[in-house]
Structures are given as C-alpha cells and as structure tokens.
Amino acid sequence: MKKIIRAKWFILLLAFAIVAFIGRVNKVSSIADTAIIIGLGIDVKNSDYNVSVQTFIPKGDIAGGGVAPTYEVYSAIAPTVSGALTDIGEKLGLVLSLSHCHIIVASKEALDSDINKEVQSLIDSWHLTLQAVMVATEDNPDEVLKAKIPSSNASTSYLQTVLRQTSSFSNLTSLSVKDFFVDSYGKAKVSAVALLEMEELPPDTESNSGSEASGSGGGGGDSSSKIYAFTLNKNLIFGANVSKSFIIEEPYAEVLNAFQVDKKGGRVEITMLDGSVVHYQTINVDGKLKVSKNRVDATIKAQFVLREYKRKGEATSLYRLTDEDRKEIVTKTEEAIIGLLKDTFFLSKTHDVDFFQIEDKMYQKFGRHWEKPQNFLENLEFNANAEITLKRG
Amino acid sequence: MQNNIFEKNQIYNRQLAMLILCTAIVAKVTSLPRYISNNIKDMVFLVELILCIVEILTFVVIYLFIKMDGLKILKEKSPVTLKFLLFILLLALIIKMFTAFSSTTIFIISTMFRSVPPYIVIVSLVLPVVYIAFKGLVSLTRSAEVLFWIIYAITIFNLVFYHANMDIMLLLPLLRDDLSVLASGTMSVGAWLGDLSPFLLISLKKRKFPYLAVGVPINYILIMVLVVLGVATFGNAIFIVENVFSYIPIFNEFSLTLGELQWLGLIPWFFMMLLHLSVLQWAIFEIGELLFKKRNAFIIIYSLAFLIALLSFPTLQQTFALATMPYASIICWIGFVLVPFALLLLAIISKRKKNADDESSAESDEQTNDDNGQAPEQENKLADSNNNQNNEQNQPQQPVQDQQQSENTQKNKAPTEQKPQEQNQPAQDTQQSDNTQQNKTQTGQKPQEQNQPMQDQQQSKNNQENKAQSSQDGERQSKASTTDTNKFNNSEVIITPPPVNFKNSLLETKQEGENS
Numbered sequence: 001m002k003k004i005i006r007a008k009w010f011i012l013l014l015a016f017a018i019v020a021f022i023g024r025v026n027k028v029s030s031i032a033d034t035a036i037i038i039g040l041g042i043d044v045k046n047s048d049y050n051v052s053v054q055t056f057i058p059k060g061d062i063a064g065g066g067v068a069p070t071y072e073v074y075s076a077i078a079p080t081v082s083g084a085l086t087d088i089g090e091k092l093g094l095v096l097s098l099s100h101c102h103i104i105v106a107s108k109e110a111l112d113s114d115i116n117k118e119v120q121s122l123i124d125s126w127h128l129t130l131q132a133v134m135v136a137t138e139d140n141p142d143e144v145l146k147a148k149i150p151s152s153n154a155s156t157s158y159l160q161t162v163l164r165q166t167s168s169f170s171n172l173t174s175l176s177v178k179d180f181f182v183d184s185y186g187k188a189k190v191s192a193v194a195l196l197e198m199e200e201l202p203p204d205t206e207s208n209s210g211s212e213a214s215g216s217g218g219g220g221g222d223s224s225s226k227i228y229a230f231t232l233n234k235n236l237i238f239g240a241n242v243s244k245s246f247i248i249e250e251p252y253a254e255v256l257n258a259f260q261v262d263k264k265g266g267r268v269e270i271t272m273l274d275g276s277v278v279h280y281q282t283i284n285v286d287g288k289l290k291v292s293k294n295r296v297d298a299t300i301k302a303q304f305v306l307r308e309y310k311r312k313g314e315a316t317s318l319y320r321l322t323d324e325d326r327k328e329i330v331t332k333t334e335e336a337i338i339g340l341l342k343d344t345f346f347l348s349k350t351h352d353v354d355f356f357q358i359e360d361k362m363y364q365k366f367g368r369h370w371e372k373p374q375n376f377l378e379n380l381e382f383n384a385n386a387e388i389t390l391k392r393g
Numbered sequence: 394m395q396n397n398i399f400e401k402n403q404i405y406n407r408q409l410a411m412l413i414l415c416t417a418i419v420a421k422v423t424s425l426p427r428y429i430s431n432n433i434k435d436m437v438f439l440v441e442l443i444l445c446i447v448e449i450l451t452f453v454v455i456y457l458f459i460k461m462d463g464l465k466i467l468k469e470k471s472p473v474t475l476k477f478l479l480f481i482l483l484l485a486l487i488i489k490m491f492t493a494f495s496s497t498t499i500f501i502i503s504t505m506f507r508s509v510p511p512y513i514v515i516v517s518l519v520l521p522v523v524y525i526a527f528k529g530l531v532s533l534t535r536s537a538e539v540l541f542w543i544i545y546a547i548t549i550f551n552l553v554f555y556h557a558n559m560d561i562m563l564l565l566p567l568l569r570d571d572l573s574v575l576a577s578g579t580m581s582v583g584a585w586l587g588d589l590s591p592f593l594l595i596s597l598k599k600r601k602f603p604y605l606a607v608g609v610p611i612n613y614i615l616i617m618v619l620v621v622l623g624v625a626t627f628g629n630a631i632f633i634v635e636n637v638f639s640y641i642p643i644f645n646e647f648s649l650t651l652g653e654l655q656w657l658g659l660i661p662w663f664f665m666m667l668l669h670l671s672v673l674q675w676a677i678f679e680i681g682e683l684l685f686k687k688r689n690a691f692i693i694i695y696s697l698a699f700l701i702a703l704l705s706f707p708t709l710q711q712t713f714a715l716a717t718m719p720y721a722s723i724i725c726w727i728g729f730v731l732v733p734f735a736l737l738l739l740a741i742i743s744k745r746k747k748n749a750d751d752e753s754s755a756e757s758d759e760q761t762n763d764d765n766g767q768a769p770e771q772e773n774k775l776a777d778s779n780n781n782q783n784n785e786q787n788q789p790q791q792p793v794q795d796q797q798q799s800e801n802t803q804k805n806k807a808p809t810e811q812k813p814q815e816q817n818q819p820a821q822d823t824q825q826s827d828n829t830q831q832n833k834t835q836t837g838q839k840p841q842e843q844n845q846p847m848q849d850q851q852q853s854k855n856n857q858e859n860k861a862q863s864s865q866d867g868e869r870q871s872k873a874s875t876t877d878t879n880k881f882n883n884s885e886v887i888i889t890p891p892p893v894n895f896k897n898s899l900l901e902t903k904q905e906g907e908n909s
Contacts, residue, residue, distance in 0.1 A: 014520065018520060018521075021517070124503075129643070130640070130643060131644070164649060178626070178627065181627070182628040185628060185629035185630040361562075364563075364566060368569050
C-alpha cells in the first residue's frame with residue numbers, strides 16, 4: 001500500500017484525476033459569453049433601482065487583428081441592483097462581470113437611499129472591485145454613461161483616468177468603494193463624493209465628428225450625436241446621518257478634500273481676500289484635525305510651487321518677486337485658507353452634518369465612553385490654521 | 394515502532410522556523426478579522442494581539458517541551474496521562490481543522506469557483522491535504538523550504554508596493570466595549586489558536602543560528618502588520634474583506650497599469666493554506682498513531698469520517714458555525730493552551746522523579762560499597778565525576794540521549810548490585826577489561842557530525858551503551874584498585890577521549906538499518 005502511494009505515477013494519476021474531475025463538472029464560461037462591465041449607473045425611480053451598465057464588447061475581425069472596441073449601455077429596473085443586473089444579463093444572453101468595473105455613477109436619489117447594502121451585495125455577489133470609484137450626478141446616470149466626451153471613447157474611461165490618477169488631479173475627490181465603506185461604518189457616517197456635471201459642447205466642436213465606433217449605443221437616441229464636457233469640482237455630501245444629500249461648492253470641496261487623503265501633485269488656484277489670484281503647483285497638501293473636549297484645531301499644511309500671481313487683476317512676473325513679496329503671498333494664502341476652513345465648518349454647522357468627521361476623531365481620542373453631546377457642532381469651538389511653504393519651481 | 398515516531402519527526406530548527414513562517418500566518422488573517430469584526434465589536438487589533446501573545450507564550454512552552462524530549466519522557470513515565478492530554482489536543486485539532494477547512498473552502502468558492510458545487514472543492518482539497526499529511530513531516534518541511542522563498546518574495550513585493558488610503562487612527566480606541574465582552578469574545582476564537590501546537594510532536598535538532606528565536610517573532614510581527622494594515626485601510630468595514638492577506642495586493646502601486654493584482658495574494662495564500670491544513674492533518678494522524686497504535690487504519694478511518702462530515706452538512710457556513718460554537722472554542726483553548734502547559738509540567742515532574750530515582754539508586758550503591766569496606770568514597774566520586782563529564786559533553790548536543798541514557802542506567806543497576814561478588818572473581822575482571830577494550834573501539838567510532846539525523850540516533854545509542862558500560866567498569870576498577878594497582882590502570886578507559894571514525898559508524902548504521 002505504502003509503495004503504491006509513494007509511486008510517482010500514482011501522484012501524477014491522482015493530480016490528473018482531480019484536474020479532470022474539476023474540469024468535467026465545472027462549467028467554465030467562455031470570454032465570448034461574458035459581458036465585461038466597465039461602468040455602472042444607479043438611479044432610483046419609484047423606490048426601484050434603475051441600473052445601467054456600460055459594457056465593453058470586442059467586435060470585428062479578430063483573426064485579422066482589426067478589433068474595434070464598442071461600448072454599449074444597457075438598462076433595467078428592479079427592486080434591487082442585483083436583480084436589475086440579472087435582468088440585463090438575461091436580456092443580453094451574456095454573463096455579466098463586474099470585476100473590471102471601476103466607475104459607479106449614482107444619482108442623488110440613489111445615494112439618499114440604502115445604497116450601502118446594495119454596493120455590499122455587488123462586492124459579495126458580483127465581484128465588484130473595492131478600488132472602484134464612486135461619482136454622484138444630478139443627471140440621469142444612464143445619460144452619463146452614454147455621453148460622448150472629446151478626449152475618450154467612453155465616459156467611464158475618462159472618469160477612471162481622472163479620478164484614479166490622483167497625482168495629476170489632486171484637487172478632485174476620489175471616493176473609492178472601500179473609502180465609502182470606511183465612512184459608512186464610522187461614527188459620523190458621512191461621505192463626500194465628486195459631483196459630475198455635464199455640459200453640452202457646441203455642435204461645431206472639432207471632436208464632435210468622432211468615429212461611430214467610439215459612440216455609445218443601446219438606444220442612446222439624441223445623446224449619441226452630442227459631445228459633452230464633464231466637470232467634477234463640486235462635492236456631494238451624503239450618508240446615513242444626512243437626511244438629504246447636498247452640494248458644496250468647489251473651494252470648500254477642495255478644503256474638505258485635504259482632510260480625506262494626503263494629496264500629492266496637481267494644481268490649485270486660490271483667490272485671496274484682497275482679490276488677488278495665485279496659481280500653485282501642489283507638492284503636498286495635508287489636513288489634520290486635533291480635537292480636545294469642546295474644541296477642534298484644523299490645520300492645513302501645504303507645500304506649493306508658485307506658478308502664477310495676479311495682483312489685483314494684473315499679472316506679475318515671478319522673476320521680479322522679492323523675498324518680501326513671496327512672504328506676503330504666503331501670508332495672504334494662509335489667510336485665505338483659514339477663511340475657507342472657517343467657511344467650510346460654518347457650512348457643516350448650517351447643515352448639521354459633520355463632514356469633517358470630527359465625531360470619529362473624538363471617539364478615537366476619548367474612547368468608548370465618549371458620547372456625542374446635544375448640538376455637537378453648534379457648541380464646538382473651531383480653530384483654523386494654515387502653514388504654507390513655498391518651494392522653488 | 395514507537396521510537397520511530399520520535400525519529401521520523403526529527404527536524405532542524407531552521408526547517409521548523411520555515412514551516413512556522415509558512416503555516417502559522419494564514420489562519421489569523423484569513424477569516425478571523427471578519428469573524429472578530431462581526432462578533433466582538435470591531436476589536437480586531439486587540440483580539441489579534443492577545444491571540445498572538447498567547448501563541449508566543451505557548452510556543453515557549455512547546456519549545457521547552459520538545460527541547461527536553463518531553464513526549465518520550467511522558468511515554469515512559471506517565472503514558473496514561475499523556476494519552477488523556479493528547480486526546481484533548483486531538484479534539485482541539487479536529488475542531489481547528491474543521492474551522493480552517495470550512496473557512497478556506499468558503500473563501501475559495503466565493504473568490505475563484507463560484508459556479509463549482511462545494512463538494513468538488515472539498516474533495517479536491519481533502520485529497521492533497523491528506524496525502525501530504527500522510528507523507529509525513531519531512532515532506533512537509535521540504536515543501537515549506539521550497540515554497541518559503543516563493544511565498545515571501547511575493548508577500549514582500551505586495552507589502553513594499555502597498556498603496557491605499559489608510560488612517561492608522563482607525564485602530565483607536567483599542568477597547569471598544571467592556572472587558573467582559575473582550576474576554577468572552579477572545580474565548581470564542583479558540584479555533585484560531587494552536588497554529589504551533591502540532592509541533593509538540595516533533596523532536597528538534599539544532600543549528601547554531603537561532604532560527605526559531607528569529608522566525609517565530611517575525612511570524613507574529615507579520616500577522617500584526619497585516620492586521621494593522623487591514624484595520625487602517627478598512628476601519629470598521631473590515632468585515633467586507635474575506636481574507637486580508639489576499640486583499641493587500643489589490644491596493645498596489647502598479648494596479649493602475651497592471652490591473653487588479655489579487656492573484657499575487659492568492660498564490661502565496663494558497664500555498665500557505667495547503668501547508669497549514671496539512672500540518673494540522675499530520676498532527677491529527679500522529680496523535681492518532683500514539684493513541685491507537687495503528688497509523689494506517691486511523692488515517693483511513695479518520696480521513697473518510699472527516700470527508701463524510703464535511704459533505705454531510707448542507708452548507709459550509711453551517712460547518713463553520715458548528716466548529717466555532719462556544720463549547721468547541723473552550724475545548725480549543727484547553728487543548729491549545731492548557732494541554733501544552735500540562736504536558737511540560739508533567740514532563741518536568743517526571744524527569745525530576747527519574748533523576749531522584751537515579752540518585753537514590755546511586756546512594757544505595759554507595760551504601761552497599763561502604764558496608765563492604767572496599768570502595769573508598771573518593772575513588773567513587775572520581776568515577777562519578779568522569780561519568781558526569783561524559784554526560785555533560787553529550788547533553789547539549791543530544792537531548793534525546795539523556796532519556797536513552799537514563800534507560801540504560803536503570804538497566805545497568807542490576808549488574809552494579811553484583812559488585813561485591815565480582816570483586817572476588819578476578820577472571821570476571823579480565824573479561825571486563827576485554828569489554829572495555831570493545832568499548833574503546835566502539836567509542837572510537839562516535840560520529841561527531843550532526844547533519845545525519847538517523848546516524849545521530851544510532852550514535853547516541855552507541856554512546857549510551859558505552860557510557861553505561863564504562864561507568865560500570867570504572868566503578869568496578871576503582872574498587873579493584875584498593876587491592877590491585879594494575880587493575881586500577883584499566884580505569885583510564887573512561888577518561889581517554891576517543892578518536893573520531895565517522896565512516897565506520899555510518900557504514901554500521903546503514904548495515905544495521907538494512908538488517909533491521
């Protein structure tokens with residue numbers, strides 16, 4: 001018995017039998033039967049989910065190498081997101097794969113619904129990657145997925161490039177599915193997500209005459225011939241502790257952004273209190289919150305390279321700036337950032353939504369016995385600081 | 394057969410360190426963080442830290458036990474108690490095996506083979522695990538030696554290029570509920586303890602470098618690094634992650650260009666999990682052999698029962714839930730923490746008893762000699778000190794030898810008692826000197842090289858026989874010296890260090906092996 005079990009041929013036979021067994025009983029679907037989803041849109045209509053998917057289907061002469069990617073958008077309505085995806089798969093006759101889906105476009109209504117559980121089911125049942133980035137829109141997510149843009153064949157490719165390459169576009173908010181869950185299960189239960197706004201470009205735009213192969217399909221109607229530009233400078237605040245999601249404007253969104261992730265790279269423009277405008281290249285921006293019992297110290301530390309300075313409407317040559325001028329610019333920038341910080345906190349107080357996530361910091365510092373007091377934000381003393389360092393470009 | 398159990402499970406400390414590094418990480422970073430997050434109020438870091446500290450302390454106990462060859466001592470001195478304790482350990486290992494196996498299968502199905510029925514994955518996983526375990530510890534250690542480099546090359550790559558939005562402050566507060574909740578919660582995760590308990594059954598050979606003193610802390614530091622990364626990255630949402638180890642590479646610096654690199658986490662994880670399950674299975678087989686004697690019968694019956702039990706549950710989640718029930722967890726705590734302590738304590742007591750018996754028998758010998766008035770104390774002491782010197786020289790090199798030696802000492806007690814008669818028989822002394830000559834020859838064949846485990850076993854046996862006989866001769870000769878100085882000269886045989894003859898010993902070992 002031992003000799004048989006030790007024999008190499010027995011091991012090989014056993015291995016072969018296992019592989020053959022698995023291969024025989026496992027139904028492996030071919031790539032041709034799979035629809036690779038690269039973008040997902042979620043909207044809520046009459047308490048049902050209207051789900052749209054942007055799929056990538058390779059078409060053309062594969063043998064000849066002339067494969068042109070086509071992006072199609074399909075939609076379905078169901079009580080759950082998973083149910084809608086199943087319907088789409090049945091309509092297409094293909095197996096849907098969300099493992100390459102890196103963009104989720106959700107409407108305001110969807111974000112105000114119980115989207116947390118829906119996204120979790122997408123992770124558990126549909127292999128949604130945790131690195132997928134969420135984007136909010138006031139438009140129909142279906143339209144966003146179908147929209148043509150000047151620089152890319154698919155809107156989702158553009159969004160993926162812009163929101164995941166944080167080194168180039170650091171002033172944009174990039175909320176990944178993972179970060180969304182971290183926020184959702186925190187104390188404050190608030191998230192800030194980039195708000196996508198579509199603007200139709202005039203018909204004479206050069207890129208409007210793009211190839212048909214790159215156009216969106218799936219019953220796009222008029223939208224298939226229009227070219228849009230996307231902007232993502234504003235933020236939408238939503239979460240379990242937010243009764244109705246609301247928008248915050250660009251400068252406040254950038255301030256808030258500094259506290260979410262350490263930002264490296266990108267550019268930022270700051271308007272000072274006297275009306276001067278300064279344009280910086282960002283080396284590093286880092287926001288820190290320090291909490292004590294009834295007080296919060298918010299500090300933004302930033303390293304910038306000065307790229308342009310417009311003093312009271314007049315452009316100034318950077319080569320002629322003296323050290324004193326530079327010091328003055330730094331001081332004014334710090335003042336401007338402190339002002340923005342205070343305004344952002346005021347906004348937070350006004351909506352009674354803790355989007356700085358101060359509650360989490362309090363819990364981390366004072367432990368499990370800390371309880372959120374009544375009128376928490378109202379009674380909180382907020383102290384803003386800014387430390388700017390100018391680097392030589 | 395019984396001795397074979399100790400001989401076949403003899404590995405170097407380097408091999409053990411590698412085996413630990415390949416097997417003792419996975420369980421604590423696979424399903425445990427999710428389980429703690431769901432059941433113990435998100436106190437993942439604290440519970441994992443407690444478990445790691447308990448594991449390290451238990452390993453110190455296990456190390457002391459295997460260093461003193463406790464299993465062998467207990468097998469001689471307290472076989473019934475040993476069997477009882479090993480039975481508890483067996484129960485704990487079976488519970489741990491069910492927990493680890495079901496959580497592994499759940500993860501494999503949910504990650505890789507969603508459309509595959511669970512029974513196929515179970516059967517496909519049980520076969521290699523049982524086979525590797527059946528092949529024994531040597532195969533396991535060799536596999537670990539090969540896979541170690543692949544596993545750690547990939548793991549280091551994953552950790553070096555880890556890039557995720559994380560906040561270390563998410564670890565705070567450490568204590569998120571009452572101490573009673575923490576205590577009861579920690580008690581409920583007993584099935585994740587005992588990653589090192591299988592190594593109670595090995596015997597260890599040492600190399601100079603302290604591999605275990607380096608390897609074991611690295612193992613637990615790595616676990617804590619992965620846990621800290623997991624909590625700092627996912628916060629309270631760590632329950633969405635089924636396996637922290639395989640999720641680390643998703644957040645990779647190169648993921649934008651190379652795509653999702655989860656496979657870089659799955660490959661080392663799979664190797665580690667396979668080795669981990671195999672080590673557990675191997676330990677179950679070994680204990681089964683110690684308890685029920687018939688190894689092959691036990692392996693067949695147990696493996697079939699294990700497979701049937703796994704397949705008989707409607708879902709793997711039910712198997713997992715059953716294996717993590719409170720009573721099962723308590724058995725695991727007893728088996729993985731209390732049993733090693735009890736085994737060590739018992740082994741120490743048994744060893745002391747044994748030593749006391751030896752001393753008392755030696756004293757009784759002395760008294761007998763005094764009564765006869767023929768053996769001056771000083772000479773006896775000289776002979777004893779010579780014996781002790783020999784023992785001391787051999788002790789640090791071969792812990793197993795102590796046991797064997799003590800066995801031989803006991804065996805030699807009977808001839809020692811015959812000394813008074815022997816003194817009146819000069820012919821017998823001549824025969825003794827002949828024996829001593831034989832001993833010289835045998836002692837001259839002592840191999841000093843430690844790289845051949847089997848050889849060392851044989852060598853230790855030879856040494857012990859020689860020592861026992863030498864001491865016996867020494868005593869006789871020292872007594873004889875009071876009457877005849879020529880006979881006293883023969884006692885030099887005890888002191889003279891023998892020349893090394895490695896080749897002859899090796900040949901003898903081989904020949905003996907073939908004969909046997």
